[in-house]
Amino acid sequence: MSAVPASTAAAAPTRSHLRHVLSENPVTGIAAALFVFFVLLALVGPALVPFDPLATNAAVALQPPSAAHWFGTDALGRDIFSRVVVATRLDLGLALGAVAVSFAIGMPLGLAAGYFGGWWDRIVTRLSDTIMAFPLFVLAMGIVAALGNTVGNIVLATAIINLPFYIRVARAEANVRRNAGWVEAARLSGNSDWRILAHHLFPNALPPAMVQLSLNMGWAILNAAGLSFIGLGVRPPEAEWGILVAEGAQFIVSGEWWVSLFPGAALMLAVFTFNLLGDALRDVFDPRKRT
Numbered sequence: 001m002s003a004v005p006a007s008t009a010a011a012a013p014t015r016s017h018l019r020h021v022l023s024e025n026p027v028t029g030i031a032a033a034l035f036v037f038f039v040l041l042a043l044v045g046p047a048l049v050p051f052d053p054l055a056t057n058a059a060v061a062l063q064p065p066s067a068a069h070w071f072g073t074d075a076l077g078r079d080i081f082s083r084v085v086v087a088t089r090l091d092l093g094l095a096l097g098a099v100a101v102s103f104a105i106g107m108p109l110g111l112a113a114g115y116f117g118g119w120w121d122r123i124v125t126r127l128s129d130t131i132m133a134f135p136l137f138v139l140a141m142g143i144v145a146a147l148g149n150t151v152g153n154i155v156l157a158t159a160i161i162n163l164p165f166y167i168r169v170a171r172a173e174a175n176v177r178r179n180a181g182w183v184e185a186a187r188l189s190g191n192s193d194w195r196i197l198a199h200h201l202f203p204n205a206l207p208p209a210m211v212q213l214s215l216n217m218g219w220a221i222l223n224a225a226g227l228s229f230i231g232l233g234v235r236p237p238e239a240e241w242g243i244l245v246a247e248g249a250q251f252i253v254s255g256e257w258w259v260s261l262f263p264g265a266a267l268m269l270a271v272f273t274f275n276l277l278g279d280a281l282r283d284v285f286d287p288r289k290r291t
Contacts, residue, residue: 032277034272041088042092053083072258074259075247083244084244090234091241091267095221097159098156101156110167114170139157141227144232145232149227169205178201214277215274221270225240225245229243241266245264248260
C-alpha cells in the first residue's frame with residue numbers, strides 16, 4: 001500500500017475546515033461569493049468591457065441606461081458600465097496594497113512590543129497613539145497633499161492610517177499570551193524568542209488580525225474614493241469609483257441620477273463585501289476552530 005503524501009494529508013483537513021466554515025453560516029458563503037466576483041471583475045473585467053472607458057462621444061452624452069449602455073453615459077459620452085468595471089482593478093489594487101503594507105509592518109511591531117515590553121513597547125505604543133491622535137482621513141489628506149496625489153502616495157497614506165490597528169491587535173494578543181503555558185513550554189524546549197513570535201504567537205494573533213484586515217480593506221477603498229472625490233486622489237480621466245461619484249454628483253439635481261448611482265452602488269457593495277468577509281476569515285484562520 002502506497003503512503004499518502006504529507007502535503008495531501010494536510011490539505012484535506014484544510015479543505016474540510018473551509019467547507020465547514022462556508023456551510024455553517026449562509027452569510028459567509030454570500031460574502032465569499034461576492035469577494036470572488038470582485039476579484040474576477042478586477043482580473044478579467046477590463047478585457048471584457050464593451051467600450052473604451054476613456055473614449056468620449058458627445059453625441060451620446062448623458063444617455064440613460066439602455067441596451068447599448070447598461071449604466072448609461074456621463075457628460076462626455078463615456079460608457080459608465082465600462083468605467084465602473086475598469087475602476088474595480090484600481091480601487092481593489094489600492095486597498096490591497098495599502099492593507100498589505102500596514103499588515104506587514106504593524107503585525108511584527110505589535111507582536112514584538114507585546115512580547116518584549118519595556119522601551120520597545122513604549123516606543124511602538126507612542127507611535128500608534130500619535131497616528132491615532134489625528135482624524136485619520138484628515139491625516140491621509142495631509143500626507144497626499146504634501147507628497148503629491150500619485151497612486152504610490154495614496155497607498156502610503158492609507159497604509160499609515162491603518163498601521164495602528166494592526167499594532168494594537170498584535171500587541172494585545174502577544175501581551176496576553178506571552179506567559180501562557182504553551183509559550184513557556186516552547187521557551188523551555190529551546191525555541192528562541194523570535195521563533196516563538198513567528199511560529200506560536202503569530203498564528204494565534206491571525207484570527208482577530210484577519211477580521212481587522214477585512215474591515216481595513218473596506219475602509220481603504222472608502223479612503224481612496226474619498227480622496228479622489230475631493231480632488232486629492234487619482235487624477236481624471238482615470239476610471240476610479242470616487243472620481244465617478246464626484247463627476248456625477250452635480251447631475252443628481254438635474255435628473256441624471258445614473259451618473260453617480262452605479263459607481264456609488266459598486267463602492268457600497270465592495271465595502272459591504274469586505275465587512276461581511278471579516279467573520280469568515282476569523283473562523284478560517286483560527287487554529288482553535290480547526291475540524
